[in-house]
Amino acid sequence: xxxxxxxxxxxxxxxxxxxxxxxxxxxxxxxxxxxxxxxxxxxxxxxxxxxxxxxxxxxxxxxxxxxxxxxxxxxxxxxxxxxxxxxxxxxxxxxxxxxxxxxxxxxxxxxxxxxxxxxxxxxxxxxxxxxxxxxxxxxxxxxxxxxxxxxxxxxxxxxxxxxxxxxxxxxxxxxxxxxxxxxxxxxxxxxxxxxxxxxxxxxxxxxxxxxxxxxxxxxxxxxxxxxxxxxxxxxxxxxxxxxxxxxxxxxxxxxxxxxxxxxxxxxxxxxxxxxxxxxxxxxxxxxxxxxxxxxxxxxxxxxxxxxxxxxxxxxxxxxxxxxxxxxxxxxxxxxxxxxxxxxxxxxxxxxxxxxxxxxxxxxxxxxxxxxxxxxxxxxxxxxxxxxxxxxxxxxxx
Ligand SMILES: Cc1ncc(COP(=O)(O)O)c(C=O)c1O
Numbered sequence: 296x297x298x299x300x301x302x303x304x305x306x307x308x309x310x311x312x313x314x315x316x317x318x319x320x321x322x323x324x325x326x327x328x329x330x331x332x333x334x335x336x337x338x339x340x341x342x343x344x345x346x347x348x349x350x351x352x353x354x355x356x357x358x359x360x361x362x363x364x365x366x367x368x369x370x371x372x373x374x375x376x377x378x379x380x381x382x383x384x385x386x387x388x389x390x391x392x393x394x395x396x397x398x399x400x401x402x403x404x405x406x407x408x409x410x411x412x413x414x415x416x417x418x419x420x421x422x423x424x425x426x427x428x429x430x431x432x433x434x435x436x437x438x439x440x441x442x443x444x445x446x447x448x449x450x451x452x453x454x455x456x457x458x459x460x461x462x463x464x465x466x467x468x469x470x471x472x473x474x475x476x477x478x479x480x481x482x483x484x485x486x487x488x489x490x491x492x493x494x495x496x497x498x499x500x501x502x503x504x505x506x507x508x509x510x511x512x513x514x515x516x517x518x519x520x521x522x523x524x525x526x527x528x529x530x531x532x533x534x535x536x537x538x539x540x541x542x543x544x545x546x547x548x549x550x551x552x553x554x555x556x557x558x559x560x561x562x563x564x565x566x567x568x569x570x571x572x573x574x575x576x577x578x579x580x581x582x583x584x585x586x587x588x589x590x591x592x593x594x595x596x597x598x599x600x601x602x603x604x605x606x607x608x609x610x611x612x613x614x615x616x617x618x619x620x621x622x623x624x625x626x627x628x629x630x631x632x633x634x635x636x637x638x639x640x641x642x643x644x645x646x647x648x649x650x651x652x653x654x655x656x657x658x659x660x661x662x663x664x665x666x667x668x669x670x671x672x673x674x675x676x677x678x679x680x681x682x683x684x685x686x687x688x689x690x691x692x
Pocket of ligand 1: 333393394397420466469500529536
């Protein structure tokens with residue numbers, strides 16, 4: 296039996312996630328400090344865990360409505376209107392999913408016919424390009440740049456547009472750059488979406504972790520609610536990655552289409568996670584603020600240290616990622632990460648794991664304790680000194 300002839304062609308061509316390969320190495324190094332991981336270092340707040348435990352005690356072990364518990368959808372509707380602005384009908388405009396990951400996959404599979412084109416920014420979350428490929432779409436990455444602090448750039452999207460574009464997929468604050476977009480840029484992106492008749496998939500999973508100004512949702516801009524699928528979830532700001540729960544809010548026709556796929560491939564999100572999510576939305580804001588204060592303090596420290604040691608780094612306006620440039624060190628981003636890990640046992644992720652436009656950069660997550668960040672940045676500074684002396688020796692010889 297030749298396995299190669301059984302795996303679908305479009306799956307064979309998919310690259311493995313660069314992050315996972317790297318972390319296989321890190322897991323074998325007990326002394327390593329990891330700034331590589333894309334999840335909060337906080338344990339889910341107790342109140343939220345307790346809600347899940349109570350639900351289990353009460354024997355809540357069944358499937359739920361495919362769309363998610365109505366009580367959760369009502370809570371999502373309330374939270375979204377107070378935090379993001381737009382009102383969504385819990386009975387027809389909200390779908391509870393197994394994380395934002397599932398929502399991205401199901402949304403693209405609901406919308407795309409083979410060959411339809413999807414515009415998105417790059418560097419971006421690792422799943423965007425593969426999810427488009429798996430839905431038989433064509434990915435059109437549009438570069439964001441360090442000169443603009445990796446903000447979403449309406450001019451670049453306008454230039455990249457070609458006939459056949461159907462979807463504009465955005466994530467802000469952005470993983471891995473921490474870039475966002477100010478109101479003027481968002482309004483221009485909204486105008487562009489209307490002019491080109493695009494559906495917008497707006498992944499706002501880091502919305503609460505915005506440190507400069509207020510987060511503005513694309514769905515809240517005039518004329519956008521009807522063409523925007525707003526994705527949000529519990530993994531990041533609520534520190535609930537392992538619960539695997541997220542949601543999509545959008546026009547009823549799109550939520551209906553997504554439901555058709557979701558009901559067959561997933562059935563529903565786990566009930567215990569949905570119960571925890573209700574508690575998170577209803578009573579989780581104090582804990583969230585507490586974690587956000589820590590990220591804010593860590594961000595300011597890490598960015599100052601990177602710039603002091605000569606790794607130029609813009610100030611991320613949101614998320615928990617710094618994205619410094621390593622070009623000056625004379626190493627490319629992959630060699631930089633491998634040598635830093637081997638020689639100083641600090642793990643950061645090559646920027647190209649987030650698409651080719653991430654070249655010469657690395658992602659360093661500050662969802663790690665302040666003390667570890669102090670130690671990790673000290674080790675990085677020593678590493679840069681080694682690189683500098685190597686380069687002096689090369690010049691002298
Ligand atoms: C931008 C972005 N979207 C979606 C996800 C997936 O989130 P979830 O855990 O809700 O599936 C991540 C996780 O890192 C992310 O960074």
